[in-house]
Amino acid sequence: MFPKYMGLLPDRELLVNLRKELHKFPELSGNEEMTSLRITRFLQELEPDEITGNIGGKGLAASFRGHSTGPRVIIRAELDALPINESNDFDYRSSVPGVSHKCGHDGHMAIAAWVAKNFAAERPAKGELIVLYQPSEENGRGAYEVLNDPLFESIRPDYIIALHNLPGFERNEIILRDGVFAMASVGMIIELRGRTSHAAEPEKGVSPTKAVSRILNELPVLAERKEFRHFTLATIIHVKIGEVAFGTNPGEAVVMATLRAYDNGEMEKLAGMAETLIREIAVKERLGISVRWTEKFPATVNDEFLNGMIDRLGKEAGLKVNRIENAFRWSEDFGWFTKQYRGSLFGIGAGKGHPQLHSPDYDFPDDIMEAGAGILTSACRELLKI
Numbered sequence: 544m545f546p547k548y549m550g551l552l553p554d555r556e557l558l559v560n561l562r563k564e565l566h567k568f569p570e571l572s573g574n575e576e577m578t579s580l581r582i583t584r585f586l587q588e589l590e591p592d593e594i595t596g597n598i599g600g601k602g603l604a605a606s607f608r609g610h611s612t613g614p615r616v617i618i619r620a621e622l623d624a625l626p627i628n629e630s631n632d633f634d635y636r637s638s639v640p641g642v643s644h645k646c647g648h649d650g651h652m653a654i655a656a657w658v659a660k661n662f663a664a665e666r667p668a669k670g671e672l673i674v675l676y677q678p679s680e681e682n683g684r685g686a687y688e689v690l691n692d693p694l695f696e697s698i699r700p701d702y703i704i705a706l707h708n709l710p711g712f713e714r715n716e717i718i719l720r721d722g723v724f725a726m727a728s729v730g731m732i733i734e735l736r737g738r739t740s741h742a743a744e745p746e747k748g749v750s751p752t753k754a755v756s757r758i759l760n761e762l763p764v765l766a767e768r769k770e771f772r773h774f775t776l777a778t779i780i781h782v783k784i785g786e787v788a789f790g791t792n793p794g795e796a797v798v799m800a801t802l803r804a805y806d807n808g809e810m811e812k813l814a815g816m817a818e819t820l821i822r823e824i825a826v827k828e829r830l831g832i833s834v835r836w837t838e839k840f841p842a843t844v845n846d847e848f849l850n851g852m853i854d855r856l857g858k859e860a861g862l863k864v865n866r867i868e869n870a871f872r873w874s875e876d877f878g879w880f881t882k883q884y885r886g887s888l889f890g891i892g893a894g895k896g897h898p899q900l901h902s903p904d905y906d907f908p909d910d911i912m913e914a915g916a917g918i919l920t921s922a923c924r925e926l927l928k929i
């Protein structure tokens with residue numbers, strides 16, 4: 544049995560149906576047109592004070608205002624699915640080959656819709672509640688683009704809160720960490736240019752092979768240097784040298800790596816050191832070089848006051864609250880929001896043996912929807928009384 548959550552309407556079935564509908568029609572980052580439309584239709588029924596569309600691409604926000612001025616609180620959910628072929632065969636499985644909701648964003652969207660429904664039934668005491676559905680979380684672009692869209696000016700929050708379901712933790716366990724919750728990361732694309740020659744006369748060309756070999760050995764080690772105070776990591780994710788042609792000594796190569804760091808300062812430092820190292824190697828090997836950066840996620844840094852409130856509300860609702868010792872190594876583009884605003888991203892356990900995020904058999908567990916919506920609703924009610 545679920546405990547009673549303050550202000551949560553008994554709309555489970557409606558929201559579970561919405562979640563399953565979203566699951567059936569997934570869309571990739573940047574292409575969330577129909578998902579955005581489905582959510583807009585759902586929210587329109589609730590008659591919010593305002594719906595703003597096309598924020599940072601396909602994003603949208605609905606606002607519910609109180610009778611007097613007060614703080615503005617944003618609940619953030621994500622619209623995008625992943626390029627993964629679903630292996631489940633339930634009736635609401637993905638209808639799009641090669642695309643599916645494998646991060647539970649369908650569930651997060653339904654939870655935010657439930658919060659909206661609660662505030663539609665009873666407006667906040669003060670201030671404004673906003674449910675924000677952002678696009679492109681999976682590639683780190685959505686939150687950045689939402690923040691930098693002029694439309695965001697009118698919904699700048701005092702507080703912003705989001706949750707993410709986490710397999711590997713007990714169902715409905717609340718997972719919190721003050722300060723860094725999820726680490727920073729960035730993708731690095733290194734292109735090396737030499738000159739091809741006949742494979743019988745490698746000395747007449749400029750092959751990138753030796754440089755690639757050095758990068759593969761030295762880049763991961765760079766992140767292990769003692770001068771980093773916190774966790775840093777460099778993982779090689781892709782390598783390509785020349786073409787498959789046995790008569791040709793290669794003239795070009797591409798190496799890609801993902802860099803991670805506990806905090807934003809050390810992320811900058813690691814990225815700078817990586818670029819210096821690679822440019823030195825290229826000069827030594829007489830190669831042309833270009834370095835590009837992609838999928839940049841700042842660290843998600845949680846506010847202690849908000850975390851304290853979520854902790855207390857979780858316990859009041861009879862949930863287990865787990866204050867984790869170490870930050871998660873993965874990244875969340877919610878970090879773009881916490882860079883500028885007081886925010887909290889908390890985890891909600893999806894079940895110990897639940898399939899992992901981004902795996903083909905994953906599906907959002909509907910059993911955690913009430914706890915998620917309940918905590919968010921009561922947290923917002925409390926913030927909008929201040």
Ligand SMILES: [Zn+2]
Nearest residue numbers: 646681900901
């Ligand atoms: Zn994901």
Ligand SMILES: [Zn+2]
Nearest residue numbers: 646647648707
């Ligand atoms: Zn996710």
